[in-house]
Each structure stands twice: as structure tokens, then as C-alpha cells.
Amino acid sequence: MTDEIRRHYERHPYPRYPLLASVRPCDTYALNLDSLFARFNGILPPSAARRILLAGCGSFSPYPTSLANPGVPITALDLSRANLRRARLHTLLHGRFGIGWERGDFLDPAVAAGEYGFIDCFGVLHHLAEPLAGLRALERRLAPGGILRIMVYSRGARRGAESVRKALRLLGVKDLPTVKRLLRRADRGSRLGSYVESAPELSFDSGIADAFLHPRARTCRIDELLALVGETSLQPLLFAHHGALPDVRAEVERLRRAEREGDDEPNFVLYLGRGTAGGCGLAADASLMLNPALRFCVRRLRIARDVIPPRLGRPNPELGFAQKRFLRRFLRPVRVSELSPAERERALAFLDLLILVSFRG
Template identity: 75%
Template structure:
């Protein structure tokens, strides 16, 4: 049991969003199990794989994940009872049910047992004593064809925060109240002041504790992350952090260049798969379906353009009336073979953006 981590999150519920904070259903589109499974396997998940695990769920993620996947069983696993209480309450306030909240450690084989079609582990394994052990524990829970979304700290993205953590450790400062006093006294223009002014986390106590006083963090260069993954049987599928290029090889080259030049890099978001079958794309024997999380976004009563936020590292164009009318055609699956060539080309960017789902 990671007792040090558990004590930290029992004291500092994270993230500390207001209970009335809500998300629109279409904001959750990249968390939809059917869409992710089809993207990387060319098929919808079997009944055996229609389960989702939030491995280190924190106090918020069960809510948007359940919104994206109505009717899909979700297990929300966390070390902290305080995080789970807050997550459960947030779901209840917004009428989200069907989530099983479980207190436990991802390293414990008895916790969140069984296999899952999608596992989301966002900002977790870099806090473990042995991240490889944690990654292998997640791999064992993936069903064949299952997808794992992983977020870990990058060396370039955490450089300033880690410098502050080191300084606080040297000064033997370990409480939020003292850090807040230092923030108030920090001179304008200092590195410390610039960082906290730019950081949304420094605006609330739990964010300060997570950014500067966390008992254990680890950062990665992109090649270190890929070397970690190579120690497992998982297949890298896609990098999806802010500004990520569509091609994994090109994005890795871009990240290496930024690292060599000492530039800031985003924290890494990486999709991994267990025995993925590969996407089917717009092959003639495939069918196209609207991402289920977008159904309310393209409804006929929404006449004004709607902006869907990026979730794959790239911006999305606003959906106007013509785009929504086109996407409504796919609320029920449509055979690709029935589409005219120009319709297939029009569908392609929506497929790349996860707005449409292609499956056999």
C-alpha cells in the first residue's frame, strides 16, 4: 500500500473543483469507449470489454467519464477515501450513476479485478515508487484490444515546479500555509512569482500541495517514457498532449528537438493498446457512426455554431449548421460503401478528430 500517497490525498482532495462545476456532454467525446476501441481496433468492443477502469480516479474524473459512457460499468479506483467521497458526491449532484467506487491500490491484484476495455490513468504512475510495476499492473487489467490512456510529467514541462519543490525541501518547508506566505512575498518578476502567476494550481490549496509538496514525483524525457513502455507488452498508439502532431514518429522527433534546445515540453499524454488490431478507416466494408458523446451537440435544435474543445492535442473547427447536418446522418451507423467519394472525403477529418467512428 502506498501509505505516503494515501495520506497526501486524504489531506488534499485533488482536483478540488466546485461541486456545481459541470461539463457539457460533448466535452467528453474523447472518453467514449466505443470510439476509442474502434479507433485502434476497427471494431466496437465485445461485451466482455465493455468496462472502464479509472486507475487513480481522483475527485472528479468519474463524472465526465460516466457522462461520455452511459450504461457502461465504470470502476473508480483510488487510494484516498476522501477523493472517492468527493467523486461520488460530484456524480450524485449531476445525476450520474453506474460508477463503482473502490478504495484500493493499483498494485494490489485484488483491487479492481477483471479486464477492462479502457483504462484511464491520468497523472498516476509518476507518483509510484516503481512506475514500471504500476504500468505492468495496468497492462494485466487490459482486455485484448483494450486501450490505456496514460499521462506522465515531462521533464521540460515540470522544470520550474521541480526546482521549487527542491528549494522547499532544502528549506524544510512542508506545509501549504508557509508556501502561500512565500508566494505573497515573492518579488514581481522572480522565477517563483512568474511560475505561480501562470499556474492555475497555485490558486487553491490542494493545487499548491500537489504541485510543490507532493511526497513523490518523477519526470520523463520522451525516450525515457518510451523505454518504460518497451518493458511491457503494450503498443504505443498515439501521443495526444497539447499541440501533438498526428504522426507519432514526427511528434517524438519534435519533442526530442525541444528537449535538446532546453524548451518547455507538454506533459505527455500517450495512448497504449494491448494487442490492438489496427483501425479500419474508410474501408468499403466498414460502417460510420457518430461518436455517441456528440449526439446532443449536433441536434437539430442547436442552430448556432458550437466549438468542441480539443482532446487529441489539436484544435477542432467550430461545427456550423452544415457540419452538424452532415454528422447527424451518422447517428445510426451508415455503410461506407453507400457514401459518394466526396462524402467519404468530407467524413475523413471528422474520423481523425474522433467525431465519427469507423468499425466493421
């Protein structure tokens, strides 16, 4: 089945964004290694942990990840040569370098060897025959205090796609042109037509192929995901899908309630940690700094307001002149003890959103 999945992505590199499509540095702040490591450990990553692995990088993620982490070694790993080729071309066209490219399966311990401070495995585990084996393989590659981000399909979010996949299997449809023809003929008011209109990934061929023709796609409920994680030593740190609550336990209860009521909860995005020490918040001996990926945005002291994408599941406040003037103070680290009580309260909101980062040392 691994070879079948590899062949799928050789035919349909995913996601197939235009090669000239760009992102702003501020779009990438949730991928910054220093900020993530400090949030969950209270220190900046030691030199041994200053490495990033993109486990199943696809054809796009090396570009925004390198933009968020200039100077940090990144290993882009994928089964598909076509994915790696397109990802490499995209990074080169946008002047991003210093990425190591590796074709292989992270289930193989000889592939992407070593330890990493941050591993991103977005939309991969649900395509494995044994997701637990995949999660354990990633766990073994995490440095002490390392952070792993995963995205897995939820039962509710994939309800529409899975019903279409089942229908296509019953009809014996296995080729993209036939699927596209059926989608074009779908009545707008039908179940299929409604799903097509609401799913942006169906606007391009590789998105259609990934949604409906992938050789294997699993879904899970929140308790199944927690049981999977419970088979490892990894700790759930933060949910980051749309609408996620900042407290892990509260978000789990919210998702359980949504499942009971039949709501279409989002696909699950979860940060996991290996032996993380916990953040240091506004401790008097801590320092605060601006998330490095947001420096360019904050330096622009203009009247127009900037909107930072809600990468942690919750909307961010618009950054106007006053907010950016406050945040500019943290372009270099500032000791918490130097802040007034009012400044600490103001900083706390930005700290929760990963716009500011707290660390000792």
C-alpha cells in the first residue's frame, strides 16, 4: 500500500499551489521553532534541538516553514519525488535555501535520522496502515522537550468526503477525469453539489484526487485520537484547529459534545510534546520577545491595520499603530521585571496567542 500511496502523489502532487504563490512572514508565525519550544519549555531550544523535520512535506510546506525559521536546518521528507521536486522549485523561486531534501518513509529508522526540536506531520498519519507505528516513529525523532504538530481527519469534518468516496468505490470510478465530470454534473441542491461548493480544495485537480481517490484515508473521533496518543509518551499540549479552546481538557469536552450532537467538528490539529517542561509565562525572571516571524509586520508603523491569521484556532486582534508600537518594544528581549503591571497585563494576551514569547536564560 505504501507504493500505491507513493504512486498516487507522483500522479497528483499535493497541494498543487501556483509556483508563484507567496505567503507573508506573518502568516508563518505558528511554525517558528524558537517560539514553539519556548512556549512549552520556558527556554529557547538548545543547539541540539535546532532542527526541523517536515514528515510528509508535500509540495508546499517547506516554503512557509523556511520563511518562519531562517538559518534553522530543515529536513523535507516525502515518499513522492514529484512532491519534493515541486516543493524544491517553489522554495528556490522564492529565495529560500538551506533545506535538506530526502525521499523516503519515516517508518524507516534510517530515514531522516537524528533528533529534532520541531516535527510537523500535517495530514499524514490518517493515510498510514498503522497510525500508531507512525506516531511512535515520530516520537523517537523528537529531541527532549521537542514539539510535534499533527493534523488528522475527524469523523465529522470528513463526513461529506467519505460519503462521496464510498459512492465512487461502488460505481467503480478510479480516474480523475470521470470524477471531475461527475462533480460538474452534480445538482447544486444535492448533497454532492452542496459539498462541492463548500470545499475549497475541490477547485484544483490534486485536491479532488486527494479528497476522493487517495488509496487510504482514515477518520477518527476525539477519543480515538487521545487513545492513539496515550499509547506513546507524548503529551497533548494545545489544539490549534478552527475554534479550538486554549485549554486541552476543555477542548476535548467541547469536541465530545459536538460529536454527540452530530456537529461537523473540524479536522483535529494538535501540538504534542516529548517531556516538555512547561512555559514560564510572566515569571519575574523571564524575558519576553516578539515571535521572530512577526518582526517585519510590527516594524511597519503604519496607520493601516494588519490581520494576523488565526493559526492557533482562535482569532487574533488586529494590529494597528498602537498595538505595533507596543510590540516593537519586544523586537529585542525585555525582562518581565522591567514591565509595569499594566504592560504585563497587555503582554499576556499576546503571549497566549504566540505573538509574544516568554523564556528564561
